[in-house]
Amino acid sequence: MNRIRLVDHLVLLLGVFVMVAPVVVAFMTSTHDAVDIHRNGLSFTWGGHFTETYNTVLTRKGGFTGDITGARMILNSLILGIGFAAGKIVLSMLAAYAIVYFRFRFGTLFFWMIFTTLLLPLEVRIVPSYEVMTKLGLTNTYTGLIVPLLASATGTFFFRQFFKSVPEELLEAARIDGAGPVKFFFDxxxxxxxxxxxxxxxxxxxxxxxxYLWPTLMTTDERFFTLVRGIKQILLVWVGSNIPDYNEAFALAILAMLPPVMIVLIFQRWFIKGLTESDK
Amino acid sequence: MKRVQFSSVYLPYLFIAPQMAIIFVFFYWPSVQAIQSSFYLEDPFGFGATFVGLSNYSDALGSVQYQAIARFTVVFTVLVTFLSLGIGMLLAVKADAVLKGSSTYKTLLIWVYAIAPPVAGLMGMMFFDQHIGPLVKFAALFGWDMKVGLNYNDTAIAMIIVSVWKQIPYNFIFILSGLQSIPVSVREAAAIDCRSGFRRFWTMTLPLLAPTAFFLLIINMTYALFDTFGVIDVMVKDKAANNPITLVYKVYMDGFRGNDLGGSSAQSVILMIVVFVLTIFQFRFIERRVHYN
Structure with missing residues (x-):
């Protein structure tokens, strides 16, 4: 029995090594300077240039226009992440409320129309979506960045499932107490x-x-670049340089993964709940 | 639907209006446009379009290049799907089996989920770098001279490794939560009846996991088809000519780099049909799963 458990732990440790080591190496390497990395390759040890590299990446103005910094890209990423999440919750809660708690003309039709959006991911309709955005004049705006991504049904289904599991007695009691639909929803x-x-x-x-794909299409103005979208640009700058700034590239990669990784780690229980219960 | 419902003349419309408005403008309008422009040949300089019937489709499906990309997409999708599902399942079964440290392993194994595909691709570029990449040096130990970005097969292998790495946590999370929902009584009964852990896995665990595994199969396929765009875009670095790309990447290239709107739209519609079929499968299956629960 003990021997088997040992094998289990070995497999798991190997798995953890494969998943975690690349990120650790990326972080450690980002603290070395570019020449050092060029000469000695990637590193598992601390390089001591943490402050300089990250300071440069966050504050140096770069890009073709020279007015985009890492900090600005982080801000844009936050606007996109928070704006998208908040928009999704508001829209889908309202729609799910209408679908579950009201009987109204075309209700079923609306439901199926929302349902259909699950069938076609944004990636298969990028070219026409881009055309619509140029017609509406929404390229290089935060609206254009966020709102089209909201056109899918994932959140609506999640809340529909949840509202259906709310006991009927609550609504009956609320109605006896004289609460209207708006009051019932908010209170x-x-x-x-x-x-x-x-x-x-x-x-x-x-x-x-x-x-990544949508911001790449929607933003040509560097002031609207998100961190994840900026990565391609960073790689393009390298072409032709003698000693590429490996350290800065790794630092940007670390910055780009830090907020989502932290959130997933800190709110692990909610994260797993949200993931497994929304079924996508 | 609820037994007790509100009745209001205008409120439900008000509640559902924002969602419907966004879906109309950003989903139905572009989708209809894609289908429409797939039947037209657009002038590259913007002087109108001519109706060409199905010739965009026959051009796409008949082209040797398209067929080669389609073949690569199938190989790529199958490998990414099964490797990430297999490794995720192996780790989940082991994490479920150990008594001590299970939750630590879980924490350490899931967080790579939060890394964006292009960021994973950027890290992949570094690890497979000609000059500093440790994985290239590792391959060299076996006499394999890896040239990612130059050699078609080497780039394909690097892309598959990065895509699988990024997708393992997703499979791990779902299979582990599937395993943990198997009742203790069932496990104990199985343990009494059968001493071999391996046989127990095949005859008890795997059948009980089948619904989760099937769901993951579809999700992994859509991941490999669409979400890997970021990995591919970063790893081929605009030099798609002699590098492996998937069908979605070709839609993007033809539409935005080649300005072939009709051809790109026809390819979009072909992909729409593929996704449509996959999703119908998925929903039919989920219905059945709910039914048996």
Whole structure:
């Protein structure tokens, strides 16, 4: 029995090594200077240039126009992540409330129309979506960055499932007490959904922060670059340079993964709940 | 639907309006446009479009390049799907089996989920770098001269490794929570009936995990088809000519780099059909799963 357990631990430790080591190496290497990395390769040890590298990456103005900094890209990523998560929650709670708690003309039709959006991810309709955005004049705006990503049904289904599991007696009691639909929503349903909201917020924030294709299309103005979108640009700058700034590239990668990783680690329980219960 | 419901003339419309408005403008309008422009040949300089029927489709499906990319996409999707599912399952079964440290392992194994595909791709570029990459040096120990970015097969292998690495935590989370929902009584009964842990896995655990595994199969396939865009875009660095790319990347290249709107739209519609079929499978299956629960 003991021998088997030892094998289990070995497999798990190997798994942990494969998953964690690349990120540790990336972080450690980012604290060395570029020449050092060029000469000695990636490193498992502390290099001592942490402050300089991260300071440069965060504050140096770069890009072609020269007015984009790492800090600005972090701000843009936060706007996208939080704006997307908040927008998703508001829209989908309202829509799910209408679908579950009201009987109205075209209700079923609306439900199926929302449902259909699950069938086609943004990636298969990027070119026409881009055209629509240029027609509306929304390229290089935060609205253009966030709102089109909201056009999917994931959140709506999540809240629909949850609202359906709320006991009927609550609504009956509320109605006897004379609460109307608006009051019932804000005073009873929203407080009841707090855990659900937290769980979906975490999932959606990570999703929004990590968006790549859509920001790449929508933002040509560097002032609107998110961190994840900026990565491609960083790589392009390298072409032709003698000693690439490996340290800065790694530092940006670490900064780009830090907020979503921290959120997933800190709110692990809610994160797993949101992920496994929303079924995508 | 609820037994007790509100009745109001305008409120439900008010509640559902924002969502419907966004879906109309940003989902239905572009989708219809994609289908429409797939039947037209757009002038590259913007002087109108001519109706060409299905020729965009036959051009795409008939081209040798498209077929090669489609073949690579299938190989890529199958490998990424099964490798990440297999490794995720192995780790989840082991994490479920150990008594001590299970939650520590869980924490350490899940957080890579939060890393964006292009960030994973950037790290992959470094680890497979000609000059400083440790994985290239590792391959050299076996006499394998890896040239990621130059050699088609080497780039493909690097892309698959990065994509699988990024997707393992997702599979791990779902399979572990599936395992933990197996009742203790069932496990104990199985342990009494069968001493071999390996046989127990095949005859008891795996059938009980089948719904989760099937769900993950579909999710992994959509991941490999679409979400890996970031990995590919970073790793081929705009030099797609002799590097492996997937069908979604070709839609992007033709639409934005090649300005072939009709051709790109036709490819979009072909992909839409693929996703459509996959999703129908998924929903039929989820329905059945709910039914048996």
């Amino acid at each position: 009873i349903l929203v407080p009841l959904s707090r855990t659900m909201i937290a769980a979906i917020f975490i999932i959606m924030f990570v999703y929004g922060w990590n968006q």
